Amino acid sequence: MLRIDVLTLFPEMITGPLSQSIMGRAAEAGLVEVRAHQLRDWTHDKYRRTDDYLCGGGQGMLMKCEPIFEAVEELRQEHTKVILMTPQGRVFSQRVAEELAAPCTAGEEAHYIILCGHYEGVDQRVIDTLVDMELSIGDYILTNGAIAAVVVVDAVARLLPGALGDARSSVDESFSNGLLEAPAYTKPNVFRGMEVPAVFLSGNHKAMEEWKLEHSIERTRKNRPDLYEAWAAAHPEYFAPKKRKKTRLTSYKPRPGQEPPPPPQN
Ligand SMILES: C[S@@+](CC[C@H](N)C(=O)[O-])C[C@H]1O[C@@H](n2cnc3c(N)ncnc32)[C@H](O)[C@@H]1O
Numbered sequence: 001m002l003r004i005d006v007l008t009l010f011p012e013m014i015t016g017p018l019s020q021s022i023m024g025r026a027a028e029a030g031l032v033e034v035r036a037h038q039l040r041d042w043t044h045d046k047y048r049r050t051d052d053y054l055c056g057g058g059q060g061m062l063m064k065c066e067p068i069f070e071a072v073e074e075l076r077q078e079h080t081k082v083i084l085m086t087p088q089g090r091v092f093s094q095r096v097a098e099e100l101a102a103p104c105t106a107g108e109e110a111h112y113i114i115l116c117g118h119y120e121g122v123d124q125r126v127i128d129t130l131v132d133m134e135l136s137i138g139d140y141i142l143t144n145g146a147i148a149a150v151v152v153v154d155a156v157a158r159l160l161p162g163a164l165g166d167a168r169s170s171v172d173e174s175f176s177n178g179l180l181e182a183p184a185y186t187k188p189n190v191f192r193g194m195e196v197p198a199v200f201l202s203g204n205h206k207a208m209e210e211w212k213l214e215h216s217i218e219r220t221r222k223n224r225p226d227l228y229e230a231w232a233a234a235h236p237e238y239f240a241p242k243k244r245k246k247t248r249l250t251s252y253k254p255r256p257g258q259e260p261p262p263p264p265q266n
Pocket residue numbers: 084085086087088115116117118119120121122135136137138139140141142143144145146148
């Protein structure tokens with residue numbers, strides 16, 4: 001069971017998206033429980049203020065310590081990890097999603113408190129004292145952390161055993177083996193003159209797997225050279241002459257100044 005408490009000024013931005021489709025069904029099945037809390041519920045003044053001016057001056061407002069500390073102290077349990085959504089954090093990826101889902105995929109429980117910032121962010125003392133992990137969903141600035149939290153919850157919860165109908169669907173996807181997924185087709189076999197590649201109609205599963213690997217590598221090389229280079233360096237055996245003939249792979253071209261991958265070890 002994965003339990004996530006989200007602290008935000010906009011709880012509806014959490015509950016709406018996460019009640020739909022696969023996430024909604026995972027919650028109904030008891031695999032994940034997401035509770036969105038209004039951070040203002042931990043304020044004590046009549047304006048329910050969660051922000052204040054920057055010390056030393058400067059533009060914008062910052063989220064105050066008091067309501068955040070009180071909320072986390074009330075919600076936190078022994079094994080809870082507190083995650084702050086911030087553009088200054090570690091960049092979220094499939095690897096991080098797998099790390100966060102790991103206790104549950106091992107049959108244990110996990111509890112996360114996700115703290116969503118607003119305005120200019122949160123007081124540094126929150127980060128220093130309460131936060132276990134700072135996470136960014138990419139190098140751009142959102143107005144607040146709620147959408148970023150939804151991204152993280154969705155990516156983690158779909159990895160839980162039973163969340164997806166077909167367990168293989170999260171294994172064969174982009175990033176699971178360091179590559180992007182290969183092109184895929186459905187019926188009809190010919191649409192407006194565009195044909196499904198003949199290999200998919202051949203019934204030859206080995207040839208299909210080879211086609212998919214070849215196109216997966218080519219798509220990664222074209223769209224994500226960073227991933228391609230890392231994958232190529234880790235898989236020199238795919239570029240050895242005998243393998244190249246068999247799988248017809250694109251040859252690896254290091255960038256100027258970059259070392260070519262080491263020769264195969266066999
Ligand atoms: C306007 S942003 C604050 C940006 C901050 N002043 C800075 O320059 O790093 C307000 C809040 O949105 C959330 N946020 C914005 N962009 C994000 C991103 N790329 N990843 C995760 N959270 C983000 C964070 O919770 C952040 O505290």
